[in-house]
Amino acid sequence: MLKLYTYYRSSAAYRVRIVLNLKGLAWEPVFVHLRRGGGEQFKPDYVALNPQALVPILVDDGAVLTQSLAIINYLEETRPEPRLVPADAAARARVRALALMIACEIHPLNNLRVLKYLKDELGIEEDARNRWYRHWVELGLGTMERMVAGHPDTGAFCHGDSPGIADACLVPQIANARRFGGDLGVCPTLVAIEQRCLALEAFRAAAPEAQPDAED
């Protein structure tokens, strides 16, 4: 069975949980607590598996895969149904660009290790760290809104009327934005898409609060 190394609050792991669920795949979680004891992702056994010391890892029949978007691509290639990227090459590029906008332009600036560096190495206070967080989220989601709102390929979801990989990246990013008090007024179309996603069991079952390792 597919094995996913996951942490309930990791939005990269959340993306993969959504895709696994959308494809109806059975998977077994291995919980990696990113905050306990200095971070279980830094333990030698984990780093031996993934030198990046990041979640998620997907293990499929001995193959150890890292980086959420590479894992999602792999699942799309090895378990093509239901299709989560469109068939047309230019449309595929659009959907991938939306996913990458989140994975490259928003999430990396706001993950745990970056916030920790701002605090520990640069002495940035909590208020300014929260402003940093909201700045990149609002800039990124506001930009994505302009890529999605009114685009002829946008439907009930980021591309057409069935959920796909861009939606699997969007929903975790909006969840993070909410947690940090980001202004979602910048992206009404994206929030409407998020709400349609959250009406689906595949998304709901992947949510942080639905994970067995969720806290409070």
Place this chain on the structure above:
Amino acid sequence: MLKLYTYYRSSAAYRVRIVLNLKGLAWEPVFVHLRRGGGEQFKPDYVALNPQALVPILVDDGAVLTQSLAIINYLEETRPEPRLVPADAAARARVRALALMIACEIHPLNNLRVLKYLKDELGIEEDARNRWYRHWVELGLGTMERMVAGHPDTGAFCHGDSPGIADACLVPQIANARRFGGDLGVCPTLVAIEQRCLALEAFRAAAPEAQPDAED
């Protein structure tokens, strides 16, 4: 003809230039100066084309594509020869993960707008900004070294004995690291791969200093 909106120093544009050259495709550059007049990427005409206000953009027969890795995937799908990702699904996932490590874990922390935010909004001095830069480059390249060195799929290049998408991401990142005085002692295998890449005309012709818009 393919049209690439590019800036000589943009490492995301550099990745795409390498891939275009490796595939032997003719392309016409459109130069976007990221520093002149507050940044040409913020001009209305450019933002109308790409609301992200980032380079590169590839225009192919009317399709306007953004995000370097999405563009590279598109080129791989529409111009499959020579192949720049392996055929096997797990090997493809490994190569994509290496490309994403650079695109998601290193480059986003060190691009122009982030350094500008550190300076203008957080008042971080140049020395500390350079430490920030080197920290993420050395952490990222050091980690990538552990993913590549000694891996059975590593050859003369990141995967096997012909260059591919991971190499197209690696070479621009190492060029940036050199520019900012990063310690490349953390990644001898990657530097050896870089040197093999730079022996190839496709890489040399894509380099910042070989572009018509290069300065000094």
